[in-house]
Amino acid sequence: MNRLTQKLLLSFFFLLVGLSFGIQISQFVENWLFTEAGHYGNESLIELFNYFSLAITGFVMAVVLGAGVIYLARKKQQEIGFGEHGELYYEVFRESLNAQFLVCENGTLYAVSQGFCGQLEVQEEDLTAVGLKGLIDERSFERFMLWQSEGEDFEQLSFKLSNFEGKQKELVVSLNHTHLAGVYLGQLVDVDKQSELQKQHELLAITLSSVGDGVICTDINNRITFMNPVAEAVLALLTDEVKGQDFEEVVPLYQEDSKEPIDDPMRQSMTELQTVCLNELICFRNHLGLDFAIEVCCSPIFLRGDKIAGAVLVFQDVTESRLLRKKMNHLAHHDALTGLPNRLLLQDRLVQSCKRAKRHKHQFALIFLDLNKFKAINDSLGHDNGDELLKQVAKRLTASIRACDTVSRIGGDEFVLLIDSMEDRRHVRLVVDKVFQASGGHYELRATQVNVSFSAGVALYPDDGENADSLMKSADTAMYRAKKVGHSNYQFYCPELDKEAELYLEKETAMIKALHQKAFLAHFQPILNAQTLVIEKLEVLARWQCGDELIVAEQFVDVAESAGINGHLSMYVFELAIPQFVIWLERYPDLQLCLNLSIKHLLNGMFSEQLMALLDKHQLKPQQFELEIAEQPLLERADELKATLDSLRQQGFHLAIDDFGVGHTNPSLLRELHFDSIKIDPSFINEIGGAEHQDDLAMVMINIAKSLGVNCIAEGVECEMQAKALAANGCDQLQGHFFSKPVPSSEVDLLLEKSFKQSGEP
Numbered sequence: 017m018n019r020l021t022q023k024l025l026l027s028f029f030f031l032l033v034g035l036s037f038g039i040q041i042s043q044f045v046e047n048w049l050f051t052e053a054g055h056y057g058n059e060s061l062i063e064l065f066n067y068f069s070l071a072i073t074g075f076v077m078a079v080v081l082g083a084g085v086i087y088l089a090r091k092k093q094q095e096i097g098f099g100e101h102g103e104l105y106y107e108v109f110r111e112s113l114n115a116q117f118l119v120c121e122n123g124t125l126y127a128v129s130q131g132f133c134g135q136l137e138v139q140e141e142d143l144t145a146v147g148l149k150g151l152i153d154e155r156s157f158e159r160f161m162l163w164q165s166e167g168e169d170f171e172q173l174s175f176k177l178s179n180f181e182g183k184q185k186e187l188v189v190s191l192n193h194t195h196l197a198g199v200y201l202g203q204l205v206d207v208d209k210q211s212e213l214q215k216q217h218e219l220l221a222i223t224l225s226s227v228g229d230g231v232i233c234t235d236i237n238n239r240i241t242f243m244n245p246v247a248e249a250v251l252a253l254l255t256d257e258v259k260g261q262d263f264e265e266v267v268p269l270y271q272e273d274s275k276e277p278i279d280d281p282m283r284q285s286m287t288e289l290q291t292v293c294l295n296e297l298i299c300f301r302n303h304l305g306l307d308f309a310i311e312v313c314c315s316p317i318f319l320r321g322d323k324i325a326g327a328v329l330v331f332q333d334v335t336e337s338r339l340l341r342k343k344m345n346h347l348a349h350h351d352a353l354t355g356l357p358n359r360l361l362l363q364d365r366l367v368q369s370c371k372r373a374k375r376h377k378h379q380f381a382l383i384f385l386d387l388n389k390f391k392a393i394n395d396s397l398g399h400d401n402g403d404e405l406l407k408q409v410a411k412r413l414t415a416s417i418r419a420c421d422t423v424s425r426i427g428g429d430e431f432v433l434l435i436d437s438m439e440d441r442r443h444v445r446l447v448v449d450k451v452f453q454a455s456g457g458h459y460e461l462r463a464t465q466v467n468v469s470f471s472a473g474v475a476l477y478p479d480d481g482e483n484a485d486s487l488m489k490s491a492d493t494a495m496y497r498a499k500k501v502g503h504s505n506y507q508f509y510c511p512e513l514d515k516e517a518e519l520y521l522e523k524e525t526a527m528i529k530a531l532h533q534k535a536f537l538a539h540f541q542p543i544l545n546a547q548t549l550v551i552e553k554l555e556v557l558a559r560w561q562c563g564d565e566l567i568v569a570e571q572f573v574d575v576a577e578s579a580g581i582n583g584h585l586s587m588y589v590f591e592l593a594i595p596q597f598v599i600w601l602e603r604y605p606d607l608q609l610c611l612n613l614s615i616k617h618l619l620n621g622m623f624s625e626q627l628m629a630l631l632d633k634h635q636l637k638p639q640q641f642e643l644e645i646a647e648q649p650l651l652e653r654a655d656e657l658k659a660t661l662d663s664l665r666q667q668g669f670h671l672a673i674d675d676f677g678v679g680h681t682n683p684s685l686l687r688e689l690h691f692d693s694i695k696i697d698p699s700f701i702n703e704i705g706g707a708e709h710q711d712d713l714a715m716v717m718i719n720i721a722k723s724l725g726v727n728c729i730a731e732g733v734e735c736e737m738q739a740k741a742l743a744a745n746g747c748d749q750l751q752g753h754f755f756s757k758p759v760p761s762s763e764v765d766l767l768l769e770k771s772f773k774q775s776g777e778p
Contacts, residue, residue, distance in 0.1 A: 106127060109127050109129060110127060110128070110129060110130065110140070111130055112129040112130065112131055113129070113130060113131040113134075114129055114131045114132075114203065115129065115134075115203060115204035116128075116129050116131065116132055116201065116204070117129065117132050117143075117148075117201075117202045117203075118194075118200070118201060118202075119147075119148050119199075119200050119202055120198055120199055120200075121164060121198040121199075121200075123147045123148040123149035123157065123160070124147045124148070125143055125147050125148055125151075126144075126199070128143050132204060135204055136151075136177075148160065150178065151177060151178065152175040152176060152177055152178060153175075153176050153177070155176070156173075156174075156175040156176050159173055159175070160173065160175075160191075163191060164200075169193060170190070170191070170192050171190070172190045172191075172205060173188070173189055173190075173191060174186060174187070174188050174189075175187050175188075175189055187204055187205075188204070188205040189202050189203065189204055189205065190203050190205055224244045225244055225245050227244065227246070228332075229246060229330050229331060229332045230243075230244065230246040230247035230250055230310075230329075230330070230331045230332070231243065231244040231247055231328065231329070231330055232244075232247050232263070232267065232328070232331075233317070233326060233327070233328045233329075234263050234282055234326045234328075234329075235325070235326040236286065236324055236325060236326050238263050238264070238280070238282055238286075238326075238327070239259075239260050239261060239262055239263070240255075240258050240260065240261055240262075240263055241259060241326065242255060242259075243255045243258065246333075247331075250302065250308055250333055251266065251267070251302050252302050252303065252304050252306075253266070253302075253303065263280065263282050263329075264280050267300050267329075268300055268301065269281070269298055269299070269312070270298075270299055270300065270301075271296060271297065271298065271299075272296075272298065272299045272309060273297060278294070278296075278298065281294060281312055281314040281329065282314050282327045282329055283327075284314070285314040285315055285327050286316050286324055286326070286327050289316055290315075290316070291313065291314065291315040292313070292314045292315075293313045293314075294311070294312040294313075297309065297338070298310055298311070298312055307335075308333055308335050309333070309334050309335045309338040309339075310331040310332060310333055310334060310335075311331065311332045311334050312329060312330075312331045313329070313330050313331075314327055314328070314329045314330075315327065315328055315330075349361035349364075351424075351425040353403055353406060353407065353425075354406055354407050354410035355410070356414070356424055356425045356431075357423070357424040357425075358424065358425065358426065359424070359426040361424065362422065362424035362432055362434065363484055365422050365434060366382070366434060366484040366487065366488070367483075367484050369434060369436060370477060370482065370483055370484060370487075373477050373478070374478075374482075378437050378438075379437075379438045379439070379476055379477055379478070379479075380434065380436045380438055380476075380477050381433075381434075381435040381447070381474055381476050381477075382432065382433070382434055382435075382474070382475045382476075382488070382490075383432065383433040383434075383435065383447075383448060383451075383472055383473070383491065383506075384430065384431075384432055384472060384473040384474075384491040384492055384494070384495040385413075385430065385431040385432070385433065385451075385470050385471075385472050385495075386429060386430050386431075386471045386472070386495055386499060387405075387409065387429040387431075387468060387469075387470060388468075388469045388470065388471055388499075388504065389469075390402070390405070390428070390429035391429075391652040392648075392651050392652050393405065395651065395652050395654055395655060396651065396654075397461065397464060397466070401461045401462060401464065404461050405459055405461055405466065405468070406425070406429070408459055408461075409431070409455060409468065410423065410425065410431070412454055412455040413433070413451065413454075413455050415454065416450055416454035416455055417433060417435065417447070417451070418436075420437075421433065422434035432491070433447075433451065435447055438476070441476070441508065444474055444476065444508075448472055448474065448506050451470075451472075452469075452470055452472075452504065452506075455468075455470070456468055456469050456470060456504065469504035470504065470506075471495060471498040471499040471504070471505055471506070472494075472495060472498055472505075472506035472507075473490075473491045473492060473493065473494025473495025473496070473497065473498055473506065473507055473508075473509065474491065474494055474506060474507070474508045474509065475487045475488075475490035475491035475494060475508075475509045476508075476509075480509045490509040491509065493509060494506075494507045494509040494510075495507070520575065523572070523575050524575055524579040526562070527560070527572060527575055527576055527581065527585075528579060528581055530560060530562065531581055531584060534588075535560060535561050535562065536558055536559065536560055536561070536585060536588060536592075537558070537559045537560075537561055537566075537589075537760065538556055538557075538558065538589045538592040538593040538596070538760075538761065539556075539558075539758035539759060539760055540554045540555065540556060540557070540593070540596075540759060540760075540761065540764050541554070541555045541751060541756060541758040541759070542554055542555075542751070542755060542756050542768075542771070543555060543610065543729060543749050543750070543751045544749060544751070544755055544771070545748075545750075546730075546739070546742060546743040546748055546749055546750050547743060549750075549755075549771070550772060551604075551607070551767065551771040551772070552606070552607070552608065552749060553607070553608040553609070553642065553749070554607065554608075554609055554610065554764065555610040555612070555751065555758075556589060556593040556609060556610065556611055557569055557612070557758045558573075558585065558586075558589045559758070560572055568758075577614065582614055582616060582617075583614075583616060583617060583620060586611075586612070586613070586614070586617060587626060587630075590611060590630060591630065593609065593611075593761075594609070594630060594634055594636065595634065596761040596764070597609045597640075598634050598636065600764065600765075600768060601636075601640070603768070604768060604772070607640075607768075608640055608641065608642055608670070609641050609642070610641075610642045610643075610644055610672070611641060611642070611643055611644065612644050612674065613644065613645050614646075614649070615649045615650070615652075615653055615657070618645070618657050618660045618661070619653070619656065619660070624660070624663065624664065624667075628667070637668060638664075638667045638668035638669040639668045639669075639670070641669055642669070642670040642671070642672050642692070642693065643664060643669050643671055643672065644672045644674040644695065645661075645671070645672070645673060645674060646673075646674045646675050647673050647674065647675050647676050647677070647678055647697075648675065648678055650689075651685075654689065658688070658689065661689055661690075665690055670692040670693065671689075671690070671691045671692050671693075672691060672692060672693035672694065672695055672727075672729070673686070673691050673693070673694045673695065674695045674731075675695065675731075676695055676696050676697060676717060677696060677697045677700050677713065677717055678697050678699070686724055691726060692726055693726055693727040693728070693729055693749075694717070694720070694721050694726060694727075694728055695729040695730075695731045695751075696714055696717050696718075696728065696729065696730050696731060696747075697732075698731050698732025698752075699732075700713050700714045700717065701714060701730055701731065701732045701733060701734075701738060701742075701752070702732065702734070704737070704738045704741050704742070714730070714742070715745050718742070718745050718746050718747050719746075722746060727748045727749065728746070728747050728748045729747075729748065729750070729751060730742045730747045730749070730751065730752075731752065732751070732752050733750045733751065733752030733753075733755065734752055734753055734754050735754055736754065738752075739752075739755075
């Protein structure tokens, strides 16, 4: 029954009661009035009066009684707590979908919500009829009464339902006091939902504790409310120690490079109502003084209705990765051995110097430095000593220039100096002289002393180039010119050097073309016995027939090396010479042929096979050949060549060191490499017959050969006096223009015939 029906029935009831009282009162008035007045005889008047008085009296009584009852009901509602608008509140409470109820201290249910009825699947009338005491079992009701007696403000109790309409289950109810004594608000707790929320809460807590990033939460006043374990570990503080403190005091952020403090990102995110990520290099220092590099992202925390509750900061400790990135960046731009800027960083600084010089209209110098004879030092003393030398040189070079200048290592023994703001060439000369004096000279390497000198090339901005590439090219060109001029020398770039380089390139092209056109010839120079002057060997020498000009090997062998055709050229010349050698062997079977080899020949794994194939083709033996290797490159690559040389010797080839004395070969190295002959360099032969003691070096080399038990050949004999002196001091064989210049094969027959005829041999 709804409230409207109740109101209609109540009104009808009051109307009947009012009419009943009205009839009684009307009868009393009639008896009294007409008896006293004596008007009983007039029937119609009496009947009219009866109807009128009955109506008036009934209406009045109905109004009075109804008003009184309504007043008392509203008064009672106000006492219970619904207030002046109790009916409206009561209806709202009943229609609520929340599972709640109002219960009196004796267990009477005053009001129940639709949500409560729906959850229990029981009608409202049935619930209010039985009350709480009838709804739950006796032990549950006792717990309800005990809670009242203990006077707890809030409690969550578990009630077991009685066997109510075949339904029986256990409910969890939260009870709380209202503002009226003896009236309590109860609300059913969804255990499953509460359990799920609790699980989600626990999962969130575990997630925040397990996440690898640091998490810090603040309230709207920017005071810390929570930190996860990662944040606690980085800060070296527990949440309880910093809770309530201002974020900026606990986590002071600053810029890594400038060390300047940065604006608080937490306040910024709450002010701007958006996520704030700091992409710059951010650091902070904890209370122990430890610095950490971090990446930061802050977001405001919103409640319902876009109300801000605070902010959350998530940071990642990138200290190690940032250090690693710095180290990798340093390695990418610096030489690993010396720590100097490498070619990449030099290129960048050179570009910046060009821009700065153009803007301020000043000059600067680029100086290429090359260590002279470093390869020999590195190979003879070992790579460890070579590396140590480079590190010491780098320190001296750095100390010899200003802090604003740059020292760079761009290759094995190549350094580059970038000297900023130079006035003129005179100033540059002073700098180079200072560098040579400070960085050259003696170096101590593990109880071994070496002497270091430099070759340098200088290019100036803007005279020798207006960009980085042209300046690098100009300085490099000038350096190679300095190496050709002589050791411990420096050269300024000039346009003529470019012309020289162009001519060099043209010569390379011409040589390649000449090789295809078979314009190279084989010439032969005899090597004679120093005592009998009989020809014992013929050295094969290449010649280039360039038009009407015959170019000797000394003028094009370096060009052939740089052009990469030296191996092909040598094999071509050998193929020209060996067939002629076969013819001469028929008359002079003890004759030997000397072949000049380069280091590239020996390092080429196919050369030995190619040479043996050529010998097999003409049915020749390795014992009939002597292979000559220049001393200087041999010293530089002795470790690499040892196995190849041993292999050639085991095959039967004789081995000779050419230009002996130029590279100061260690005698112990000669014994180790097992050479058969040494050829004294012509520069020492030329000194024979000059001032006093100038021929001593040549004689010393003859004695070295004797002590080693090897054959000694004097190369470059130009006169009879030199030949006699060498023979008298025990030199074994002689070679030079005094006997014969290199000649084509057509003239060799005459030389051989003359030589053997004079000796009396057939």
